[in-house]
């Protein structure tokens with residue numbers, strides 16, 4: 001009976017129909033009363049400090065009393081809009097320092113006090129009509145990753161609100177023109193490494209140091225001092241992207257916090273939300289000093305409620321989980337189930353690894369190897385990445401830059417590594433992201449003696465493999481305009497000059513940009529490159545004998561009723577010599593050849609063999 005009772009409780013909590021046990025209801029504002037409710041199973045006393053504004057030291061103390069579910073509650077019968085609060089707890093014979101609580105939804109500058117406001121009043125004009133753009137199949141997706149500053153800070157970005165949510169909203173047309181479907185934005189919840197009171201100093205950080213998980217970052221707001229402004233402007237950005245038909249993926253970092261003892265998770269219920277070593281120190285699978293414990297009931301519930309909150313309140317369309325391998329599989333499955341109740345088309349994927357070994361059994365963790373055990377949760381494919389351009393741990397070349405060692409792994413990546421992915425959409429096909437070298441730099445450090453012309457050919461060849469893979473396509477923003485980070489492979493706090501996308505290259509490297517654009521169009525026009533399920537990939541994909549370890553002939557056949565083409569052939573030549581490839585004798589439209597691509601076709605041929613130029617892809621659609 002006990003097990004049944006727990007099961008029912010879990011169902012109620014995922015659906016969040018019982019508001020009394022929801023973690024997200026720490027502060028429910030109403031014009032006649034505000035209710036407070038903080039969870040702690042360890043506190044002996046808890047209290048709220050109510051402040052009249054964001055700065056003053058004076059406060060009113062409100063004692064909280066514990067209910068049967070370990071929620072500490074109080075109701076204040078007054079209109080508290082515009083006031084601020086913190087919470088603190090007493091246990092182990094001491095009062096722990098105050099914090100805004102773990103589920104603050106609005107804060108002061110730098111997020112030290114939670115703000116009380118009417119969330120309805122933060123909605124921009126037209127928000128009630130905001131809708132997720134249409135999406136048919138997860139493999140139709142082309143994700144473009146960027147950072148608010150990378151995308152807007154260049155003097156050539158053409159935007160007025162540089163470095164801000166509103167600035168990103170100004171450049172949406174560029175993304176529509178490029179053809180992507182999803183924009184993944186580096187952390188934009190409130191993080192700790194940027195002092196929001198000194199924004200004029202223009203410091204840069206990626207933002208992987210969470211402070212308030214459920215509040216937008218103040219540094220991207222036009223006024224970080226006003227609690228409503230950052231919320232309204234984040235919604236304006238999302239609405240602008242939705243209007244343009246682009247979905248928004250949030251980069252979420254539940255695996256660790258900025259620090260363990262100075263943040264709300266560590267202060268409200270000390271140590272509970274973290275994995276601890278036997279000697280009492282914090283486990284450190286994140287490499288950032290701590291790791292959270294998704295396997296603890298209330299940490300799991302916090303993560304579930306947090307993503308659901310962003311999906312409902314901000315209309316977020318997907319979540320990319322940083323170091324997902326630190327979380328346990330069961331948590332990821334429950335997150336998937338909870339988001340399905342809101343909208344099954346919301347994406348979930350993440351990094352199926354950790355920085356160091358987490359303090360939890362490996363076989364239970366959401367590691368890439370176990371992706372198939374978490375249906376509809378994807379993982380980044382370091383298999384296809386390392387095979388195409390080389391591993392981040394050395395400077396070797398990859399298949400696309402002349403090294404045949406990874407040829408088998410490129411082939412596995414093209415069919416979305418079924419041995420771990422389960423379904424193709426769960427395989428995130430990519431070669432670069434914010435981590436490690438950008439593509440230009442990666443090819444420069446490994447193919448140093450080649451000419452720029454050759455390196456550009458390698459660049460296009462590698463990205464072609466990503467965009468014809470049966471997995472979900474992922475591109476690092478700015479690769480299409482040949483961005484460089486000047487050899488810096490970890491630019492998390494490098495200045496804007498390193499991290500900005502150089503928009504002036506849009507013209508200088510127009511040929512590269514147009515190739516990316518054409519390849520995205522080719523992927524989106526041909527269902528054969530995104531068959532959608534593992535069974536169909538098995539049935540329709542074959543590799544023809546290339547008789548050369550630097551050449552792959554990837555053929556998707558029997559496409560009647562699936563694609564306008566009867567079959568598709570992609571020949572990837574990773575060698576420095578032109579090669580002849582034998583193909584089935586037929587009439588073909590040539591979609592890509594000799595580092596050029598066009599969705600309408602470059603040429604038409606009737607042939608049983610084709611010449612593929614050095615470091616290039618030929619793509620044929622049978623007519």
Ligand code: CA
Pocket residue numbers: 110111190191192193194196211217218219
């Ligand atoms: Ca912040």
